[in-house]
Amino acid sequence: MKKIVLFLLSLLLIFSLDLFTPKYASAASGFVDIPATHRAYTEISYLQQGNITTFDIPGRFDPDAPMTRAHAAAMIGKAVQLQGAPVNTRFPDVPTDHFASGYIEDSVNRGIIFGYKQEDGTYLYMPEKQLKRGEMALLISRAFGYQSDTTNAAAQEFMAKGISEGIGKGNFGTEELMKRGDFAVFLARAVNADFRTKSQDMTATSMYVDVNEDTSLNMRTGPSEGYDVTMKLFSGYPVDITYTVGNWVYAKVGNDSGFIHGDYLSTDQPSISNIKDPISVITGPVTGPISGKKPLNQLTIVIDPGHGGKDPGAAGNGMREKDIVLDISKRMKNYFQGTPINIKLTRETDVFLELSQRVQFAQRNKADLFVSVHANAFNGKASGIETFYYSAARNPNVSESKALSTYIQNRMLEAWNLPDRRVQSKSLHVIRENTMPATLIEVGFIDNAKDAQYIKSPAHRETMAKAVFLGTLDYLYHYEGRSEVSPLYSKYNATPSKKYH
Numbered sequence: 001m002k003k004i005v006l007f008l009l010s011l012l013l014i015f016s017l018d019l020f021t022p023k024y025a026s027a028a029s030g031f032v033d034i035p036a037t038h039r040a041y042t043e044i045s046y047l048q049q050g051n052i053t054t055f056d057i058p059g060r061f062d063p064d065a066p067m068t069r070a071h072a073a074a075m076i077g078k079a080v081q082l083q084g085a086p087v088n089t090r091f092p093d094v095p096t097d098h099f100a101s102g103y104i105e106d107s108v109n110r111g112i113i114f115g116y117k118q119e120d121g122t123y124l125y126m127p128e129k130q131l132k133r134g135e136m137a138l139l140i141s142r143a144f145g146y147q148s149d150t151t152n153a154a155a156q157e158f159m160a161k162g163i164s165e166g167i168g169k170g171n172f173g174t175e176e177l178m179k180r181g182d183f184a185v186f187l188a189r190a191v192n193a194d195f196r197t198k199s200q201d202m203t204a205t206s207m208y209v210d211v212n213e214d215t216s217l218n219m220r221t222g223p224s225e226g227y228d229v230t231m232k233l234f235s236g237y238p239v240d241i242t243y244t245v246g247n248w249v250y251a252k253v254g255n256d257s258g259f260i261h262g263d264y265l266s267t268d269q270p271s272i273s274n275i276k277d278p279i280s281v282i283t284g285p286v287t288g289p290i291s292g293k294k295p296l297n298q299l300t301i302v303i304d305p306g307h308g309g310k311d312p313g314a315a316g317n318g319m320r321e322k323d324i325v326l327d328i329s330k331r332m333k334n335y336f337q338g339t340p341i342n343i344k345l346t347r348e349t350d351v352f353l354e355l356s357q358r359v360q361f362a363q364r365n366k367a368d369l370f371v372s373v374h375a376n377a378f379n380g381k382a383s384g385i386e387t388f389y390y391s392a393a394r395n396p397n398v399s400e401s402k403a404l405s406t407y408i409q410n411r412m413l414e415a416w417n418l419p420d421r422r423v424q425s426k427s428l429h430v431i432r433e434n435t436m437p438a439t440l441i442e443v444g445f446i447d448n449a450k451d452a453q454y455i456k457s458p459a460h461r462e463t464m465a466k467a468v469f470l471g472t473l474d475y476l477y478h479y480e481g482r483s484e485v486s487p488l489y490s491k492y493n494a495t496p497s498k499k500y501h
Contacts, residue, residue, distance in 0.1 A: 031061040038063065040181040043188035043195060050224045051337040052078040052191075053184070054099070058330065058348055063181025070100040070127035072136065072183065073113055076143045077103030079191055079223070081246035081491075082110070085466075086459040091115055091125035097458040100127065112142045134174025136183060137164075140190050144245065162196030163189040191245055192222060194257065204240035204252065209233045210266035216279075219258040223248035225488060226338050229297070230258050234276035236269055253278060261487075294368070296484060297340035301472065302362040304372040304430060305329040305345060309352025314377030316447025317456065322350065324455055325373040328443065331465030332373075339488050355429040362434055369404060369475075370438040371468065372430045375455060377447040384419030384451075385412045388440040390432045391425035400437035403479040406500045408441060408471030415467035416454045418444055437475075441468065470494055 030048045034041055044061055047053045054074045055061055077084055077100075084102040094101055104125060107113045115123035131139075134151030140163075141147070141154040148154035155172035158164045163186055167173040189195040193202070211217050216232040223245040231253065233239070239260065240252040248259045305326040307313030313321025329345055336343035344365050346358045353361075362370045376382065387409040389401035405423045413420055421442075431438040443464055444451035454460040470489070474497040477485040489495050 031055070031059060033060050034063065038181075040185050043185045044181070046188050046192065046195070046222065047075070047079075047184055049228075050078070050191075050222045050226045051334060052187070054078075061180065061184075063179065063184070065180050066130035067136070067178040067180045067183040068127060069113070069125065069129050069131060070094075070098070070104065071180070072131055072139060073107045074100040074103045075183070075187060076112065076139060077107055079187060079245065080143050081224075081248075082106040083493075085493075086462055089125070091123060094125045094127055098127065107143075110143075113139055131178040131183070132174060133172060133176045133178055133182075136178050136186065137172070137174070140187065144190050144243070158186070161189075161200055162198035165197055193242070193250060202242040204242050207239055207241050207249075207265040207267055208269045209235050209237045209239065209260075209264065210270050211235050211264050213272050217260060217264050219251065219253065219256075219260050219278075221258060223259045224338060225340055225491070227259065229281045229340075231256060231281060232279045233260070234278070236272045236275040237278060238269070239265065241265070295340075296482070297342070299340075299368045299476075300342040300344060300365055301336060301369045301371065302365060302367040303329045303332055303343065303345050304358050304362070304370065305347055306372060306374040308347050308350055311352055314375055314446045316377055316380065316445075317449070317452035319446055319452070319456060321375045321377075321446055324375050324446065324461070325443075326350070327458075328461050328465050328468075329373050331462055332371075332469050335466055335469035335492070338491060356433070358430050359433045362436065362438075367436050369472065370431070370434050370436055371404075371408070371472065372428075372438070372440040373468075374440060374442050376442045376445040378445060380445075380447045380449070382445050383448045384421040385409065385416065385444060386421035386442045387412070387423045388426040388428055388431060388442075389423070389438070390427060392427070392432070396435070397437040400479065401431065401439060403500070404437050404472070404475045405439040405441075407474035407478070407497060408439060408468050410497060410500065411467040411471035411474065412441065412443065412464065415463045416444065416460065418451060418454065466492065470497070 031044065034044050040063060044053065052075055053061060054071045082103050083106045086096050087102050087105050088096050089101050089105045090108065094104055115125045117123055134155055137154035137158045138148065138151050141157060146154065146157050148157050151174050155174050159166050159172060164172065209217050213235050216234050218229045219231040219233060220227040220229055233253065241249045242252065243250050244262065247262050249262050249265065251258060251260045307322035307325070311322065315321065330348065333343050333345060346361045347353055387405040389405045391398050402423065409423050428440050431440050444455050446452060446455055473485050473488060476482045477496050478499045486496065
């Protein structure tokens with residue numbers, strides 16, 4: 001019995017070494033099933049901060065569930081900034097409204113992942129098929145440019161880089177099935193060398209910061225604007241680049257490391273009069289990007305999915321308002337999570353909230369903007385999109401609320417080809433009683449046949465979520481004059497709207 005116990009403890013030690021987590025500053029995971037004591041808490045939290053994680057059940061990561069080909073394509077695609085918008089794919093088993101359709105199609109286009117050829121010559125993707133460890137290593141190898149062309153070669157490279165220590169005695173376990181938690185650990189280590197179990201000498205390429213002399217370049221903890229800024233760099237300053245993650249590079253600046261967007265680096269040193277030393281955001285005298293305004297990472301936007309629980313809201317064409325607006329709101333949250341802006345939802349499940357509770361939630365979280373999401377109904381004949389703000393003195397942000405409503409309304413009209421019911425002033429509790437710029441949007445009439453064609457489509461709801469997100473950016477960019485919002489548009493293949501106020 002003693003020998004058996006020692007053998008089991010040895011196996012446990014080997015397994016735990018493969019999933020060793022280094023010390024690394026991290027936000028909370030955001031998943032109820034990933035507590036701070038979970039073995040993959042740090043890596044999952046890190047990926048979540050960059051909006052790289054995926055899930056089937058909101059609020060749950062399910063670390064012990066099978067890692068499917070669909071989720072792998074989406075998480076890898078998010079990590080290396082592939083195109084994730086819904087698209088028609090070449091695979092009959094991946095419809096346009098599949099959550100990973102865009103990432104799957106772009107992954108195939110870039111030679112990262114492929115389908116399975118059938119006897120009739122067609123190809124299936126098999127999105128629900130569980131990955132093996134070797135397949136996982138090869139996919140990540142292709143996505144990150146490791147050049148391995150077989151599962152065995154990718155496995156050896158993983159162990160050489162410290163992304164994995166294998167399952168013992170130099171064996172990677174290429175045929176073993178992947179779980180979601182393990183996949184997250186390996187992906188985080190591929191993204192950020194600071195997570196790896198051993199250091200590796202990496203060839204560095206010297207480059208220079210290339211921005212306007214009166215601006216600075218952010219170095220972040222990860223390869224997206226959702227990650228924290230650790231340092232501000234100025235034009236002409238040298239950096240050492242060791243590897244790339246999509247459009248971002250992993251850089252060394254003295255003894256510090258982090259991620260910098262590659263568009264702002266040059267192999268030639270810019271000719272400037274004075275090269276300033278970097279400033280640490282943690283200890284240096286860094287101020288906000290606009291005098292008197294919070295930096296973006298201190299802004300909080302509250303999204304309020306209307307109705308819920310015992311209150312279904314409007315109904316029509318087999319749909320309930322409470323379900324539709326919650327879906328759109330969650331999709332909006334996904335877009336905001338790709339930015340430094342803090343985003344919170346008044347509800348993320350099918351629960352009932354009093355109107356006063358929604359207002360209190362926004363005020364308790366010190367929201368800077370409030371967007372309440374709804375769908376309309378009126379005898380099946382009315383159609384169109386409308387947006388409301390409150391114009392009396394109780395909410396003092398009248399001009400701000402009207403501007404926010406206007407920018408969002410115009411983006412929604414671009415997204416769905418429905419009638420313009422205009423921006424209007426109306427006394428509605430959640431916008432009247434709030435103390436920050438607030439708007440209430442009606443995405444269409446759920447009981448109208450034409451409107452319902454948009455509302456019932458997951459792909460169109462994705463488009464609407466992006467539209468409201470972009471309308472909010474337009475407000476921040478044009479009305480509040482936040483020039484630092486400008487780089488966020490390119491991440492979503494968009495540009496600022498025209499100025500409406």
